[in-house]
Structure formats: structure tokens, C-alpha cells
Amino acid sequence: MPESILSGILVCPICMSAFPSHHIPRWQQRVQSRKTRLQQFVVTAQQMQAIESRIFASGMPVAALMEKVGGLIARRIQALYPCDDRRSVVGHRISQIGVLVGPGHNGGDALVVARELFSRGYRVNVFRPLTKAKSLTQDHFQYLQSLGIPVLENGLALANQDVIVDGLFGFGLERPIEGELKTLLDHINSVSVPVVSIDIPSGLHCDTGQVLGTAIQATHTLCLGLWKSGLLQDSALDYVGQASLIDFDIPLKDIEAVLGTPDMLRITSQSALSQLPLKRPPDTHKYRQGHALLIGGSQRYAGSIVLVARGARATGVGMLSIAVPQSLKSWVVSQVPEALVIGCPETDAGAISHLPAELLLEQFDAVAYGPGVTTEASIVLQQVLESQCPLVLDADALSLLAQAESTWHHRSVPIILTPHPGEFRRLFPDFAQASLTKAEMARRAAQEVGAIVLLKGARTVIADLDGSVLVNPESTPALARGGSGDVLTGLIGGLFAQTQKSEAVGAAVWWHAQAGRFVAQAATEMGVDPMTLSEQLLPALQSILQAEASS
Ligand SMILES: NC(=O)C1=CN([C@@H]2O[C@H](COP(=O)(O)OP(=O)(O)OC[C@H]3O[C@@H](n4cnc5c(N)ncnc54)[C@H](O)[C@@H]3O)[C@@H](O)[C@H]2O)[C@H](O)CC1
Numbered sequence: 371m372p373e374s375i376l377s378g379i380l381v382c383p384i385c386m387s388a389f390p391s392h393h394i395p396r397w398q399q400r401v402q403s404r405k406t407r408l409q410q411f412v413v414t415a416q417q418m419q420a421i422e423s424r425i426f427a428s429g430m431p432v433a434a435l436m437e438k439v440g441g442l443i444a445r446r447i448q449a450l451y452p453c454d455d456r457r458s459v460v461g462h463r464i465s466q467i468g469v470l471v472g473p474g475h476n477g478g479d480a481l482v483v484a485r486e487l488f489s490r491g492y493r494v495n496v497f498r499p500l501t502k503a504k505s506l507t508q509d510h511f512q513y514l515q516s517l518g519i520p521v522l523e524n525g526l527a528l529a530n531q532d533v534i535v536d537g538l539f540g541f542g543l544e545r546p547i548e549g550e551l552k553t554l555l556d557h558i559n560s561v562s563v564p565v566v567s568i569d570i571p572s573g574l575h576c577d578t579g580q581v582l583g584t585a586i587q588a589t590h591t592l593c594l595g596l597w598k599s600g601l602l603q604d605s606a607l608d609y610v611g612q613a614s615l616i617d618f619d620i621p622l623k624d625i626e627a628v629l630g631t632p633d634m635l636r637i638t639s640q641s642a643l644s645q646l647p648l649k650r651p652p653d654t655h656k657y658r659q660g661h662a663l664l665i666g667g668s669q670r671y672a673g674s675i676v677l678v679a680r681g682a683r684a685t686g687v688g689m690l691s692i693a694v695p696q697s698l699k700s701w702v703v704s705q706v707p708e709a710l711v712i713g714c715p716e717t718d719a720g721a722i723s724h725l726p727a728e729l730l731l732e733q734f735d736a737v738a739y740g741p742g743v744t745t746e747a748s749i750v751l752q753q754v755l756e757s758q759c760p761l762v763l764d765a766d767a768l769s770l771l772a773q774a775e776s777t778w779h780h781r782s783v784p785i786i787l788t789p790h791p792g793e794f795r796r797l798f799p800d801f802a803q804a805s806l807t808k809a810e811m812a813r814r815a816a817q818e819v820g821a822i823v824l825l826k827g828a829r830t831v832i833a834d835l836d837g838s839v840l841v842n843p844e845s846t847p848a849l850a851r852g853g854s855g856d857v858l859t860g861l862i863g864g865l866f867a868q869t870q871k872s873e874a875v876g877a878a879v880w881w882h883a884q885a886g887r888f889v890a891q892a893a894t895e896m897g898v899d900p901m902t903l904s905e906q907l908l909p910a911l912q913s914i915l916q917a918e919a920s921s
């Protein structure tokens with residue numbers, strides 16, 4: 371497809387759309403749209419088993435599916451670690467692969483992979499620590515032996531391989547790994563041999579991502595068919611390495627039959643870019659593009675409100691008003707010249723004591739309140755809660771909310787809470803339980819209080835009032851830094867003021883994380899300070915749009 375470049379943006383020469391890919395043939399679009407949807411689904415072990423059972427019941431032989439999956443995994447491993455014919459390690463090229471084989475079908479997959487890689491010239495050594503095996507797995511083992519593929523006597527020899535394939539346990543892990551198996555996995559983790567885990571690193575619970583006894587610390591995890599919930603938990607991140615999906619063509623109808631209306635979805639670039647950038651009608655004017663009010667700042671935490679404002683500014687919101695303590699007004703004006711800055715009466719310690727009576731909250735499309743306000747501003751909390759205005763509450767506002775009466779529950783106008791885990795614990799002590807996943811905690815909290823609950827972390831989750839949860843699967847630890855949450859609050863406030871849609875919250879989280887990754891790539895993780903982050907929000911989005919348009 372020829373493309374022309376207009377103002378540095380790739381556009382389609384036929385209709386000047388920024389997405390030239392829309393002229394691809396219909397069958398290709400269908401395949402593409404299936405792949406895009408596939409990336410959004412998240413399943414538990416039970417759901418995956420149910421989907422698998424439907425496929426088998428429809429006539430797909432178990433052995434054929436294993437063969438197909440094993441072939442795809444082998445191809446991916448070959449791409450990651452090409453075979454070196456000279457039988458030495460050169461760069462990423464390798465010659466020896468150790469394959470750890472378990473008793474179930476994860477082990478069966480591993481044996482197919484071992485056989486395929488052997489046929490493609492790799493030197494393969496298999497280790498099978500448990501002799502009992504499911505019959506299909508046993509058959510593959512027997513055939514593999516007949517081919518003369520060596521079987522190691524001692525698992526510790528896996529440490530001498532160039533790469534280890536982990537096919538010990540998949541979604542069938544049912545109890546903690548103990549004894550010699552634990553010693554083996556701990557030994558593999560202690561040596562610097564790259565590990566490719568099939569489906570899920572052995573030892574991780576498929577649903578909760580918790581470590582059962584011990585778990586493989588994978589370099590790559592090749593997740594089969596659909597994303598397993600455990601891989602998306604903060605607790606799993608040390609184990610998962612680089613995760614990717616192996617699509618083995620599960621029919622969408624089987625996924626939909628089991629998941630129904632999915633209660634958990636991954637945020638993908640495609641889903642976020644269906645919201646971003648926000649479309650502006652050609653004849654629009656500033657009052658039609660949303661009016662956001664940001665309330666924050668104090669003598670003690672003066673800068674936070676400026677970071678919120680810079681996040682909101684990037685959303686293109688039509689009008690921006692900012693309420694700060696009177697003594698900060700002129701400084702904030704100098705930082706955000708386009709905003710209407712309202713000086714508020716302040717306490718002796720320099721926090722806002724209350725909002726001026728003439729400030730009518732109903733005129734705003736969204737109010738973001740909290741960063742830097744200190745816990746003195748409880749009157750302001752009452753004022754915003756009593757208004758009929760959509761609210762984003764963050765930081766100190768959440769600490770104040772934790773002490774407030776429950777009259778705000780199920781407020782008729784949307785309310786978005788953005789706690790980090792500490793704030794969540796204070797707000798929802800009953801739901802902050804180690805036995806629950808973050809998604810479940812946020813879901814219960816959202817339903818209890820009738821609010822959108824965004825629970826921050828390495829993998830931020832967003833629970834909506836209807837019980838659905840979004841999880842943001844890509845981020846960077848560089849964002850774990852004071853002030854980066856303020857930028858996010860501004861993004862949410864600015865987008866929500868324009869759309870009034872809960873989808874804006876997921877789009878904001880995705881955008882914030884992608885901008886963090888974009889800055890980290892250019893300036894290392896140390897370079898992701900919140901000011902730079904806020905400056906790079908739009909270049910990051912633009913860069914992603916260009917990449918999408920040219921792919
Ligand atoms: N639908 C798919 O995605 C496909 C999955 N495949 C692969 O199959 C596994 C799941 O296979 P399954 O046999 O159900 O489970 P496991 O291989 O994980 O192993 C279960 C096996 O292990 C025993 N066991 C469990 N915990 C322990 C423990 N702590 N110590 C010792 N033994 C344990 C248990 O009793 C069972 O015998 C999936 O992950 C994919 O890799 C298909 O190949 C393709 C379609």
C-alpha cells in the first residue's frame with residue numbers, strides 16, 4: 371500500500387486517513403481483528419479448560435492440538451534462539467537446549483518442542499524429574515527416546531545448556547512444589563541460563579500469579595492461546611520475563627461461549643487508540659471541548675497541582691480552571707498561563723480551607739481533587755461530594771475520604787477513585803486481602819461504593835460499576851516516582867471532562883504507561899521524571915500512532 375507523508379504523519383493517499391491499513395483485504399481485516407480481540411481476553415485455568423473441552427468436543431483430537439501448539443512454540447524458540455550450525459554459542463545463536471518435562475500436557479508440549487528442535491538441528495537434552503505421566507505425554511516420551519534424543523540422569527546438568535525450555539507445569543499445577551523439584555528449580559534460577567517457559571512459569575498459580583513453593587524465573591513466557599490471569603499480577607512480574615501469546619486459532623465462538631461478557635480485559639494499543647486522540651468536530655469551540663476544574667496544592671506540596679495541570683493540558687481539554695490556595699495563585703498562573711486560576715482561602719498551614727462560595731462546581735464537566743491538598747482540606751471534600759459534578763479523587767482526598775461518612779456511596783454522578791495500594795487499604799480495609807487478586811479487590815470495592823476504582827501498581831487495574839475490570843499489561847517501573855500519579859490524575863480529569871465515558875480512564879492509564887516507556891527508552895528509567903513525562907505525553911502518542919499507521 372503506497373503511503374504519503376503529510377506533516378510527518380503517514381496517511382493513506384486514497385482517503386487521507388492516518389490509518390492506511392484500512393484498505394487491506396477483508397479477509398485480512400477479519401484475521402487482524404480476531405488477533406486484536408484475542409489480546410484482550412484474560413482467562414483462569416478453569417475457563418481455559420472449559421474452552422479446551424469445547425474444542426475437543428467439536429472434534430479436534432487432543433494429540434493434534436498438542437502437535438500444533440508444540441510446533442508453534444518450537445518455531446518461536448527458533449526465532450528467539452537460532453540454531454548455530456557450528457555448534458557453538460555466537461551472539462544469541464545456540465546449539466544445546468535442555469528441556470524440562472513434567473507429567474501433564476505442559477510436559478507433552480515440551481516433548482513435541484524437544485522433538486521439533488532436534489529435527490531442526492539443535493542438540494536437545496531432556497530431563498523428566500517425575501516418571502508418572504499422562505498417557506499422551508508418555509507416548510511422546512517413548513517416541514522421543516526412539517529417536518535417540520538423550521535423557522539426562524540429573525536435572526542439575528540443565529545448567530550446562532545454552533537455553534532451558536520449562537515444560538514442567540502449566541495450568542494444572544495444583545499444590546506447592548517441594549523437595550527435590552524445588553531444589554532443581556531454585557538451582558535453575560541461580561544460574562544465568564535463559565529459560566523459556568511454556569504457557570506459564572512452572573510454580574506460578576495460573577489464576578493468582580502466586581508462587582506455589584517456588585517458581586521458575588523465566589526469560590520468556592510463551593503463553594498458549596489466551597492470556598492467563600496469573601501472568602498479569604504484580605506478584606508474577608519477577609517470574610514472567612518477556613511474555614508473548616502463542617495464538618493457536620481458538621475459535622472466537624468457543625471463547626465467547628465460556629467467557630460470556632468477559633469480566634476482565636487487557637487494555638491493548640488498539641483498544642486505547644479507539645479512544646485516543648479524542649476526535650474534535652471541525653466546528654467545535656472551547657466550551658464544547660470540556661471544562662475541567664483541578665483542585666489541589668498547598669504551601670507544603672505546591673508543585674503537584676502543576677503536574678496535574680500538565681497532564682490535563684495534554685488531553686486538549688477546552689477549558690482548564692485550577693483552584694489553589696490564594697498564596698500559590700500567581701505562581702500557578704505563571705506555570706499554566708492558559709488556565710483560569712482561582713485563589714482560595716487557606717489555613718494557617720497553607721492548605722485550601724474551603725472553596726469560595728461563588729465557585730459553582732456544576733459548571734464543570736469534571737473535577738479532579740486531591741494532589742497536594744494535605745489532610746486539612748476536609749471541608750473541600752464535602753463541597754465536591756455534595757456537587758453534581760463528575761469527580762476524580764486522588765492522593766490526600768482519598769485519605770480524607772477514608773475518614774468520611776459513607777453518604778457518598780453510589781453517588782448519582784460518576785466518581786473515580788485512584789488509590790495506590792496503601793490508600794486502597796485505608797479506604798477498603800475489608801477488601802485489601804492477600805488472598806484476593808488486585809482485580810478482585812478493585813471489583814469488590816467498586817461495587818460496594820458505586821465508583822470506578824483504579825488500583826495502581828505495576829499492573830494497574832480499573833474496576834467499573836458493572837463488575838468489569840480492565841488491566842494495563844504494559845508499563846515501566848520508571849513510573850514508580852513521586853509526582854507521576856499527579857500527571858495521571860490530570861490525564862483522567864482532562865479526558866473525562868471531554869468524553870464523560872469510563873473508557874477514558876483505561877485510555878489515560880495506557881497513555882501514561884506508554885509515555886513512561888517512551889521516555890525510558892530515550893532517557894533510561896532514571897529520566898522519567900514527572901515533568902519530562904508530562905512533556906512527552908503527546909510525542910509518545912504521536913509516535914505510537916505513526917507506528918500503527920505504518921504497520
Ligand atoms: N488449552 C490449552 O491451552 C492447551 C494446553 N495444553 C497444555 O496443557 C497444559 C495443562 O496440562 P495439564 O495436564 O492439565 O496440567 P500440567 O501439565 O500443568 O500438569 C498437571 C500434572 O502435574 C501434577 N502436579 C500438579 N502440581 C504438582 C506438584 N506441585 N508436584 C507434582 N506434581 C504436580 C498433576 O497431578 C498433573 O498430573 C497447559 O498449561 C498447556 O501447556 C495443550 O498441550 C494444548 C492446548
Ligand SMILES: [K+]
Pocket residue numbers: 476536537538539540567568569570571572
Ligand atoms: K511451564
